[in-house]
Amino acid sequence: MTFxxxxxxxxxxxxxxxxxxxxxxxxxxxxxxxNYRSNAELADKLKEEIEANGGSAAVIGFxxxxxxxxxxxxxxxxxxxxxxSYLVNNAGITNDKLAMRMSVEDFKKVIxxxxxxxxxxxxxxxxxxxxxxxxxxxxxxSVVAESGNVGQANYVASKGGVIxxxxxxxxxxxxxxxxxxxxxPGFIDTDMxxxxxxxxxxxxxxxxxxxxxxxxxxxxxxxxxxxSDEASYITGETLKVNGGMYM
Numbered sequence: 001m002t003f004x005x006x007x008x009x010x011x012x013x014x015x016x017x018x019x020x021x022x023x024x025x026x027x028x029x030x031x032x033x034x035n036y037r038s039n040a041e042l043a044d045k046l047k048e049e050i051e052a053n054g055g056s057a058a059v060i061g062f063x064x065x066x067x068x069x070x071x072x073x074x075x076x077x078x079x080x081x082x083x084x085s086y087l088v089n090n091a092g093i094t095n096d097k098l099a100m101r102m103s104v105e106d107f108k109k110v111i112x113x114x115x116x117x118x119x120x121x122x123x124x125x126x127x128x129x130x131x132x133x134x135x136x137x138x139x140x141x142s143v144v145a146e147s148g149n150v151g152q153a154n155y156v157a158s159k160g161g162v163i164x165x166x167x168x169x170x171x172x173x174x175x176x177x178x179x180x181x182x183x184x185p186g187f188i189d190t191d192m193x194x195x196x197x198x199x200x201x202x203x204x205x206x207x208x209x210x211x212x213x214x215x216x217x218x219x220x221x222x223x224x225x226x227x228s229d230e231a232s233y234i235t236g237e238t239l240k241v242n243g244g245m246y247m
Contacts (some may be wrong), residue, residue, distance in 0.1 A: 001228040002089030005085020005134065007031040008227070009077060011064050011121065012091030014042040017140065020220035021088055022046060026055030028224065030086065033077055034059050037091070062107055064091045064117035074124045083132055085123040086227045089118040090140040093157070099153040107154045113162045114158035115165070122169045126178060135178040136227045139166050140219075142244040143186040152153055159184075170236030179235040186242025191211040 008025050012018040014036040022032040023046075032050065034057055036043040036179050043059045050057040060076065062069040077084050092114040095106050129135030138186060144152055145159035162182060169180040187204050193213060196204075205211055222241045225231055240246065 001028050001224055001230055003028055003085070003135070003227070004229055005030070005083070007033065007081050007084060007123075008086035008088065009033040009035060009060070009074070010082060010088040010090055011035040011117070012037070013088075014039050014046060017188065017216050017219050018088070018090040019046050020216040021090065021223050022057065023050065023055075023206050024217065024220040024224045025086070025227070026050045026057060027053070028228075029055075031056040031058070031081065033057075035064070035073070035091065036061050037063050064089075064121065065112045067120050069118065070120045070126055072096065074128060078128060084125060084128050085135055087121055087135075087137045088140065088223055088227070089121045089137070089162075091117065092140070094152065094155050096151045096155070098151055102153060107157070110154035111158050111161075113153070115161040118162050119165060122165070122180065126169065126176075129173075129178045130176045133177045133193055136231075137166075137169070137173075137174075137178070137180045138223045139163075139180070139182045139225045140223070141182050141184045141238070143184050143240070143246050146184060146238075146240075147246045152193065166238075167236045174235060178233070179226075181231070181234060181236065182238045183219065183222050183226065184238055184240050184242065184246075185214060185219045186240075186245045187213045188216055188219065190216065206246055208242070212243065214241060214243060 006129045047057040062073045141159040141162045166182045229239040
């Protein structure tokens with residue numbers, strides 16, 4: 001993959017999918033800014049790993065749901081590098097409950113963390129990328145945003161909103177050569193899924209035509225592709241990375 005830009009901010013990048021995105025982009029010559037909210041140690045270790053493998057990385061800690069902090073973080077990146085070429089809005093939370101037991105506070109907290117934060121990131125990216133008339137943003141949603149899921153009314157609403165909102169940003173950014181796309185991962189092979197009971201794992205696998213969970217790097221490769229020059233004519237798209245679970 002080729003990249004005309006030089007740096008990327010990945011939110012929620014200290015572990016999981018975000019960390020894999022940082023690794024893949026760094027391998028392709030992009031300087032990665034690793035965002036974390038609470039675990040500086042993990043972020044620092046990832047930075048060291050990337051640099052040991054010949055890549056370029058920096059660590060930047062802030063809460064994506066804090067508008068002022070997000071705006072200031074992007075200013076810090078611009079002051080350091082002179083530009084922001086790529087943004088991956090990956091950070092997010094869950095707070096699962098059946099809808100009839102879910103308070104408005106439970107709902108709003110997930111909306112703010114997942115959807116409002118993505119809006120802030122997209123808005124600020126559009127501002128700064130417009131100056132160079134170049135940039136690409138990928139927002140990480142979820143397969144359940146397309147299929148729905150019991151006990152996740154808040155999460156599904158937040159990620160469904162991300163998909164819809166991305167299309168509007170794609171329309172507004174197109175005249176400035178700034179692309180906005182979404183990926184919707186399915187079930188990922190992580191420490192969390194490893195700890196699931198075998199019966200639950202089997203139920204999940206029965207829903208996936210490819211009969212396996214995704215490796216985080218498979219999602220990272222999809223994100224990197226959408227950011228790259230190879231996807232220069234793709235905007236407003238939702239790329240499913242779910243093993244056929246939802247088509």
